[in-house]
Amino acid sequence: MPLSEQRVTELNALCRTFRRSVIAQLHRIQTGHPGGSLSVCEILTVLYFEKARVDAGNPCDPLRDRIILSKGHAAPMLYRILAEKGFFPLDDLKQLRQFGCHLQGHPCTEGTPGVELPSGPLGIGLSAGLGKAIALRLDHNPARVYVVLGDGELNEGTIWEAAMSGAKFKLDHVTAIVDRNRVQLDGTSDEIMPLDDLAAKWTAFGWQVICCDGHDVRALDAAIDAAHAVRGRPAVILADTIKGKGVSFMEGKSLWHGNPISDSQYQTAMAELGGDDR
Amino acid sequence: MTPSIRDVYGASLVRYGLQDERVVVLDADVSASTRTGAFAQACPERFFNVGIAEANMAAMAAGLASEGKIPFVNTFAVFMATLGALSARTFAGYGRLNIKFMGAYGGVSDAYDGATHHSVEDLAIMRAIPGIQVLVASDAVLTDWLVRNAIAVNAPMYIRLSRDAMPPLYPEGENFILGQGKILRQGTDVSVMTCGILGSVALQAADIVAREGISVRVVDHFTVKPIDRDLINRCARETRAIVTAEEHSVVGGLGSAVADVLVRDGLRVPLEMAGIPDCYTQSGSYADLMAAYGLDAAALAVRLRSVLARA
Numbered sequence: 001m002p003l004s005e006q007r008v009t010e011l012n013a014l015c016r017t018f019r020r021s022v023i024a025q026l027h028r029i030q031t032g033h034p035g036g037s038l039s040v041c042e043i044l045t046v047l048y049f050e051k052a053r054v055d056a057g058n059p060c061d062p063l064r065d066r067i068i069l070s071k072g073h074a075a076p077m078l079y080r081i082l083a084e085k086g087f088f089p090l091d092d093l094k095q096l097r098q099f100g101c102h103l104q105g106h107p108c109t110e111g112t113p114g115v116e117l118p119s120g121p122l123g124i125g126l127s128a129g130l131g132k133a134i135a136l137r138l139d140h141n142p143a144r145v146y147v148v149l150g151d152g153e154l155n156e157g158t159i160w161e162a163a164m165s166g167a168k169f170k171l172d173h174v175t176a177i178v179d180r181n182r183v184q185l186d187g188t189s190d191e192i193m194p195l196d197d198l199a200a201k202w203t204a205f206g207w208q209v210i211c212c213d214g215h216d217v218r219a220l221d222a223a224i225d226a227a228h229a230v231r232g233r234p235a236v237i238l239a240d241t242i243k244g245k246g247v248s249f250m251e252g253k254s255l256w257h258g259n260p261i262s263d264s265q266y267q268t269a270m271a272e273l274g275g276d277d278r
Numbered sequence: 279m280t281p282s283i284r285d286v287y288g289a290s291l292v293r294y295g296l297q298d299e300r301v302v303v304l305d306a307d308v309s310a311s312t313r314t315g316a317f318a319q320a321c322p323e324r325f326f327n328v329g330i331a332e333a334n335m336a337a338m339a340a341g342l343a344s345e346g347k348i349p350f351v352n353t354f355a356v357f358m359a360t361l362g363a364l365s366a367r368t369f370a371g372y373g374r375l376n377i378k379f380m381g382a383y384g385g386v387s388d389a390y391d392g393a394t395h396h397s398v399e400d401l402a403i404m405r406a407i408p409g410i411q412v413l414v415a416s417d418a419v420l421t422d423w424l425v426r427n428a429i430a431v432n433a434p435m436y437i438r439l440s441r442d443a444m445p446p447l448y449p450e451g452e453n454f455i456l457g458q459g460k461i462l463r464q465g466t467d468v469s470v471m472t473c474g475i476l477g478s479v480a481l482q483a484a485d486i487v488a489r490e491g492i493s494v495r496v497v498d499h500f501t502v503k504p505i506d507r508d509l510i511n512r513c514a515r516e517t518r519a520i521v522t523a524e525e526h527s528v529v530g531g532l533g534s535a536v537a538d539v540l541v542r543d544g545l546r547v548p549l550e551m552a553g554i555p556d557c558y559t560q561s562g563s564y565a566d567l568m569a570a571y572g573l574d575a576a577a578l579a580v581r582l583r584s585v586l587a588r589a
C-alpha cells in the first residue's frame with residue numbers, strides 16, 4: 001500500500017527536523033560530514049520510521065530487522081534518528097565526537113544502542129550484512145537485513161565480492177540501498193571512478209535492481225516494498241540523491257563531504273532548511 | 279604558524295616528484311586529505327586517483343614499480359597498513375619492489391573521526407614485514423627529507439605522516455642517515471626514545487623534570503626499522519633508564535623494537551613504554567586524546583620520574 005498523504009507529510013517534517021539538527025550539531029563542533037548525512041536523510045528516515053522493525057525498548061530483540069550503515073561517516077544523521085527513536089537521549093548529541101561521549105565519529109557498537117556493527121572503513125558493510133542474513137536463515141529467523149552504502153563506497157572491490165556472494169547464496173532477505181549522490185570525497189564519481197552503467201552492473205551480478213528518487217519518501221517506501229517481493233536473489237535500490245541536499249551551497253559539492261561550517265554558512269543553511277529545532 | 283605535516287608532504291612531493299620522471303603518485307579518493315592533490319595539479323599525467331580502492335591501488339603500485347617507476351601510494355595510515363598489507367608483504371617485501379607506502383593521518387591525528395580512523399598498529403604491522411623500512415615523520419624538515427630520500431633510495435618503505443602540525447625539531451638542511459636516530463638533547467640520567475610528535479612532547483617533559491634536577495636525553499628514533507641498535511646501546515650504558523614514547527600501541531611499535539634490542543644485547547636497564555595501551559581509542563580533540571592516553575608532557579614527566587625510581 002502506498003503511503004498516505006498524511007504519513008508522507010509526517011515523514012517529510014521529520015526529515016526537515018533531522019537536517020536542521022544535524023547541521024546545528026556539525027556547526028557547533030566544527031567537524032564531521034555534512035554532505036553524506038544530508039543525502040541519506042530520507043533513506044534512513046523511511047527505514048527507521050516506516051519499514052524496518054526496530055524497537056528502542058528492546059534493542060537486542062532477536063526478531064528486529066538489521067540496519068547497517070556501511071557509509072559510517074553519515075553517523076550524525078544515524079545518531080539523530082536513533083535518538084528520535086528513543087535509543088538514547090537527544091541530549092547526548094551535544095557531546096557528539098567529544099572525548100568520553102559514546103557517540104563516536106563513526107558508529108561504534110560499544111555504548112551506542114541501536115548500532116548493529118561498527119562502520120567507518122568503507123566497503124565491508126555489505127559482506128557483514130550477508131553474514132547476518134545467512135545466520136538469520138540458519139536460525140529460521142524472519143528478520144530482514146538492510147545495508148546502506150555510499151556510491152563512492154562501490155569503488156571497493158569487496159562490494160563486488162559481496163555482490164557475487166549475495167547472488168550465490170540467494171539472500172533474498174537482504175536489501176542494499178545505495179545513496180547515489182554521484183559525489184565522493186575528492187570529486188564527482190565521474191571524475192574519481194565512473195560507475196555507470198550501475199544498474200547494469202548489479203543486474204549482471206545477479207541482483208534485482210530497483211531505481212528511485214532517494215529524497216521522495218513515497219518512492220523509497222515503494223522501492224523497499226518491491227525489494228521485499230523479490231524471491232531467490234537479493235535486491236539493490238539505487239536511490240538517486242543529492243549530496244548536501246537541502247543546503248544550496250552544499251548541494252553536489254565534494255568540498256562539503258567533510259568541511260567545517262562557518263557561522264555565516266550556518267545562518268544561510270538554517271534559513272533554507274526549515275523544520276523544528278529539536 | 280607551523281604548517282601541518284600533510285601540507286609539508288604535499289609540497290615536498292611536488293618539489294622532488296616533478297624533477298624525477300620515474301615518480302608516480304597514487305591516491306584512493308583522499309587526495310584532498312593526504313594533500314597529494316598538490317601533485318595532481320602540478321603533474322596530472324603522473325597522478326592516478328583510483329577511487330576508494332586501496333587494495334587495488336597498492337597492487338597497481340607493484341606493477342608500476344616492477345617497470346621502473348617509483349610509486350608513492352597514499353591513503354590514511356590505518357587503511358594502508360590493513361588493506362595495503364597484502365601487497366606490501368607480497369610485492370614490496372617478498373618481491374623487493376621499490377614502493378613507497380605513505381601513511382597519512384598517522385596515530386590519533388585524525389582525532390575526531392575516532393578509532394576506525396586512528397592508526398595505532400601501522401608501525402607494528404609494517405615492522406613485521408621483512409624488507410620494508412619503517413620511518414616516522416617528526417617535523418617539517420624531516421618530512422621533506424623523507425620524501426627526497428624515498429626517491430633517492432631504491433627500497434620499499436612505509437612512511438608515517440600526520441594530519442596535524444608538529445613543532446620544529448631540526449634546522450633547515452639538516453642531514454639524516456637511514457638507520458641512525460637523532461639525539462635532540464643530551465642528558466645523563468634517563469633517555470627517552472621517541473618517534474613522531476613525541477619528540478617535541480619529550481623535550482617539554484625534559485624541561486619539566488629539569489627543574490627537579492633530572493637530566494633527560496631525548497632521541498628522535500625516526501628510523502623504526504632499521505632500528506639504531508648502536509644508539510640504544512649507548513643510551514642504555516650512558517643513562518640509567520629508558521622510556522619509549524610513541525603515538526602508537528605499546529604492542530609492536532618503537533617501544534617493542536627498543537625492548538628487543540635491550541633484551542637481546544643483555545642491557546639491564548629499567549624500561550617504561552609510553553604509548554596507546556592495548557585498547558581502542560576514542561573520538562575527541564587531538565589534545566584531549568594525547569592527554570587521555572598519557573602522551574602529553576605532564577604524563578611523560580611522570581614516566582621519567584617513575585622509571586628513575588626503579589633505576
Ligand SMILES: Cc1ncc(C[n+]2csc(CCOP(=O)(O)OP(=O)(O)O)c2C)c(N)n1
Binds near residue numbers: 357
Ligand atoms: C576504506 C576506506 N577508504 C577511505 C575512506 C575515507 N572516506 C570516507 S568517506 C569517503 C568518500 C565516500 O563517498 P561515498 O561512498 O560516495 O559517500 P557519500 O557521498 O554518501 O558521503 C572516503 C574516501 C574510508 N572511510 N574508508
Ligand SMILES: [Mg+2]
Binds near residue numbers: 184
Ligand atoms: Mg557519494
